[in-house]
Every structure is written in structure tokens, then in C-alpha cells.
Amino acid sequence: MSNAIEFPKNFLWGASTSAYQIEGSPLADGAGPSIWQRFAHSPGNIRDGDTGDVACDHYRRSAQDVALMREIGLQAYRFSISWSRVMPSGRGAVNPVGIGFYDELVDRLLAQGIKPMVTLFHWDLPETLDNQGGWLNRDIADWFADYARVMFERLDDRVTSWATLNEPWVVSDGGYLNGTLAPGHHNRFEAPIAAHNLLRAHGAAVKVYREVGKHEIGLVVNLEPKYPASESAADQQAAARGHAYMNGQFLDPVFFGRYPEKMKDVYGDAWPEWPAEDFELIRQRLDFIGVNYYTRSVTRDEPSALPVRAVAVRQPLATYTETGWEVYARGLSDTLEWVAARYGNPPLYITENGAAFFDPPVAEGGRVHDPLRIDYYQKHLRAIHEVIQKGVDVRGYCAWSLLDNLEWAHGFSKRFGIVHVNFATQERTLKDSAYFYREVIATNGAVL
Numbered sequence: 232m233s234n235a236i237e238f239p240k241n242f243l244w245g246a247s248t249s250a251y252q253i254e255g256s257p258l259a260d261g262a263g264p265s266i267w268q269r270f271a272h273s274p275g276n277i278r279d280g281d282t283g284d285v286a287c288d289h290y291r292r293s294a295q296d297v298a299l300m301r302e303i304g305l306q307a308y309r310f311s312i313s314w315s316r317v318m319p320s321g322r323g324a325v326n327p328v329g330i331g332f333y334d335e336l337v338d339r340l341l342a343q344g345i346k347p348m349v350t351l352f353h354w355d356l357p358e359t360l361d362n363q364g365g366w367l368n369r370d371i372a373d374w375f376a377d378y379a380r381v382m383f384e385r386l387d388d389r390v391t392s393w394a395t396l397n398e399p400w401v402v403s404d405g406g407y408l409n410g411t412l413a414p415g416h417h418n419r420f421e422a423p424i425a426a427h428n429l430l431r432a433h434g435a436a437v438k439v440y441r442e443v444g445k446h447e448i449g450l451v452v453n454l455e456p457k458y459p460a461s462e463s464a465a466d467q468q469a470a471a472r473g474h475a476y477m478n479g480q481f482l483d484p485v486f487f488g489r490y491p492e493k494m495k496d497v498y499g500d501a502w503p504e505w506p507a508e509d510f511e512l513i514r515q516r517l518d519f520i521g522v523n524y525y526t527r528s529v530t531r532d533e534p535s536a537l538p539v540r541a542v543a544v545r546q547p548l549a550t551y552t553e554t555g556w557e558v559y560a561r562g563l564s565d566t567l568e569w570v571a572a573r574y575g576n577p578p579l580y581i582t583e584n585g586a587a588f589f590d591p592p593v594a595e596g597g598r599v600h601d602p603l604r605i606d607y608y609q610k611h612l613r614a615i616h617e618v619i620q621k622g623v624d625v626r627g628y629c630a631w632s633l634l635d636n637l638e639w640a641h642g643f644s645k646r647f648g649i650v651h652v653n654f655a656t657q658e659r660t661l662k663d664s665a666y667f668y669r670e671v672i673a674t675n676g677a678v679l
């Protein structure tokens with residue numbers, strides 16, 4: 232039997248980005264501000280005072296970037312739509328130039344044989360909606376459903392794969408509990424309410440899709456396996472709390488119509504009673520789950536680390552990325568097997584996977600040598616192949632990210648792209664990892 236790796240015949244190979252991280256021109260042509268426009272322009276929130284005002288200038292360079300995707304041989308491109316570019320006030324009037332940008336992008340992709348995979352919300356909430364409570368206002372489920380309907384009716388004749396939200400956990404944890412991401416709240420009572428309304432909005436949009444849509448829709452979640460740092464009961468419990476908080480908090484309501492029991496233990500007096508009817512809305516049938524995987528956490532009990540009372544323990548012999556994440560491909564295979572076993576082997580896409588390493592400058596001859604990123608991709612793609620062989624229904628993979636881009640509060644200091652961006656000149660240069668990925672796609676994984 233050949234040891235050569237081969238992915239399933241129709242396995243989909245892509246790359247991912249998000250609107251605020253690459254587009255620039257956040258207020259051009261009638262676009263309204265998002266909370267990231269406000270957060271980035273509030274001093275101290277983003278390293279070096281970086282903002283998404285220009286980013287990768289993709290709003291003006293999308294044709295060039297689609298040509299890059301073609302050069303790499305991408306079969307799919309996962310991108311997000313800026314809600315406030317399309318609906319400047321978040322509700323009501325549609326900005327024809329704004330929605331036209333995405334209409335044209337979809338046509339450009341299809342003309343190159345690249346499948347658009349659209350995420351409706353990747354953290355950039357319209358500022359006007361945040362001013363009305365944003366994810367803390369139960370009405371946002373209707374606001375999001377109305378926006379989703381506009382996008383479905385405009386693009387579902389050409390877009391065949393939709394995701395409602397990107398990583399509701401990060402929005403709740405970073406935006407409302409820890410304040411590290413927009414809108415920058417630091418409130419343990421707000422975080423579960425925001426998470427719950429994100430799930431309600433997700434369900435409301437899926438309900439609309441079942442009325443008007445003809446293709447597939449799912450939810451994208453970040454999953455991070457939690458391994459107890461020791462055999463102690465305290466560390467085992469800490470890992471279980473961390474697992475419920477990051478991994479079960481969103482998938483259990485979607486698949487089972489209930490939160491993990493441990494959520495009460497995590498939030499204590501900040502954990503509300505939820506209306507039963509909310510879970511009927513949340514648990515809409517999905518066509519896939521998008522899994523964003525980056526790292527694992529070896530977890531120990533830490534009573535002072537509220538509210539989860541768990542912290543990650545650095546692994547002395549491991550390789551770490553520039554964002555401080557351990558390179559641990561086994562965590563991806565463990566996570567995918569956990570999802571398959573717990574939720575009935577749903578169709579999965581790996582919608583994000585990648586790493587920021589310190590990349591050297593563009594060398595003579597226009598090469599960017601990034602061997603650590605190639606090694607990262609090789610290890611993680613092999614881990615995916617391993618679980619596909621065991622029957623886990625992984626349908627595709629999107630590398631994070633197509634382009635070096637604005638890494639949220641890290642600014643431009645952390646480079647995840649397989650394509651280097653010179654932010655002073657906007658010159659794009661394929662890194663060695665892009666050439667590697669081109670071979671992976673061309674051989675459907677056989678080069679791994």
C-alpha cells in the first residue's frame with residue numbers, strides 16, 4: 232500500500248482573510264464606520280497606532296489579489312463582508328457601491344474558477360448598532376437576519392457556501408470580558424449575554440437562509456483542545472472548565488440546544504437564566520462547521536484567573552509562534568476527532584489554520600524564505616489527512632492567511648500570510664509557503 236498522502240477527490244483547497252484586516256478604505260463610497268474603525272482610532276488599542284485605514288488596500292486592489300489567488304492555484308477563497316460597508320447604519324438602507332464591491336469580487340473569483348466562501352460577520356460590527364447596545368441588545372438577532380437576507384438575495388445565485396459568524400467566542404471573550412478587542416468592554420456580566428445574542432443572531436440568519444437560500448450555510452468556531460497539566464483533580468477540572476468555555480459554549484447550543492453544565496461554574500453569579508425558546512432559534516440545522524485551529528493549551532488550575540480559573544502552561548521543548556502559540560498539530564487531529572464523536576460527524580471545513588513567524592525581508596530575486604511556516608502547514612495538513620483516513624468528514628482547508636494583514640490589536644507586527652505584503656508600497660510577494668501550498672493543491676496533498 233502506498234504511503235503517499237492523497238486527500239479526497241473533491242477536497243477543497245483555499246485561503247482566508249477578513250474585511251477589516253485587508254480591505255482598507257473603511258469609509259469610502261458611502262461605507263459606515265465599524266467598531267474596529269473606532270477601536271483602532273482610539274489611542275493605545277492597537278500596537279504602533281496601526282489601523283485598518285489602508286491595511287492591504289484590498290478594496291482598491293481586489294483584481295490584483297484575485298490574480299494572486301489564481302497564481303497560487305486556490306480553488307476557494309474565504310472572505311468576510313463588512314456589514315457597515317453594505318449597510319452603513321447596520322439597518323435599513325443598502326449602500327449600492329458597498330454591496331457592489333462584493334458582487335464584483337464574487338464575479339472576479341468565479342471568472343478564475345475560485346469558489347467564494349463568504350462569512351457575514353468577522354468582528355466588525357457597525358458602530359451605529361453598537362451605539363444601540365450591539366451584541367448586548369436582543370434585537371440584534373433581527374438586525375443581523377435582515378443584513379443576512381440582503382446578502383443572500385444579492386449573492387446566493389453565485390455564492391454556494393456561507394458562514395454566519397466568525398468565532399463568536401473571540402467576540403465575547405475579547406470584546407466583552409477582557410476588553411482586548413472591539414468594542415473593548417471588560418465586564419463578566421456582559422460576556423455571556425453577548426455570546427448568547429451572537430448565537431441567537433446566528434440562528435436567525437440560518438432560518439432566513441432556509442427560506443431564501445439554495446446552498447450551504449454553517450458557523451465558524453475557534454477550537455483549542457485543553458490538556459490537563461497534571462493528573463491532579465484541580466488541573467483536570469480546570470481543563471474541563473476551559474474546554475466548556477472555549478469549545479462547548481458554542482457547539483453544544485447549536486447541536487444540543489443547551490450550554491455545557493460547566494458554564495455555570497465558569498460564570499457563577501454572572502450566568503443568566505436563558506429563555507428556553509432561544510435554543511429553538513439557536514439550534515437550526517447546519518450544513519457544516521468551520522473549524523479555526525491554531526494551537527492547544529496545556530491547562531492548569533489557577534484560582535485567580537477569573538472567570539475560568541485556568542491558565543496555559545508553557546511547554547519548554549515546544550516551538551512557539553510569534554503570537555505565543557505552541558505548534559502542536561496533534562491538537563488539530565484530537566480536536567477534529569472530538570467534534571466528530573460528540574456532534575455526529577458533521578461536515579467540516581478547516582476555515583483557518585496558520586502561524587505568524589518572524590519572516591525575513593524580501594530577498595534578492597523576490598523570495599521570502601519562511602521554512603517554519605512550511606513546516607507548520609506540513610504538520611497540520613498531515614494531521615488532517617490522518618483523521619480523514621479514520622472517517623472524519625473534512626471537506627476542505629483554508630490557510631490563514633492569503634496576505635500578511637492587520638492582526639487586530641497586534642497591528643501589522645504579526646505576519647500570517649503566505650503572501651508577503653510591503654505595507655509601505657503595497658507590493659505583494661509570494662512567500663516560499665505560497666509555492667509550497669501551490670504544490671500541495673496541485674498534487675491534492677501528495678507532496679506532504
Ligand SMILES: OC[C@@H]1[C@@H](O)[C@H](O)[C@@H](O)c2nc(CNc3ccccc3)cn21
Nearest residue numbers: 249397398401453523525583631638647
Ligand atoms: O490570529 C490569527 C487569526 C486572526 O487574524 C483572524 O481574524 C481570526 O479569525 C483568528 N482566530 C484565531 C484563533 N482564536 C483566537 C484566540 C485568541 C485570540 C484571538 C483569536 C486566530 N485568528
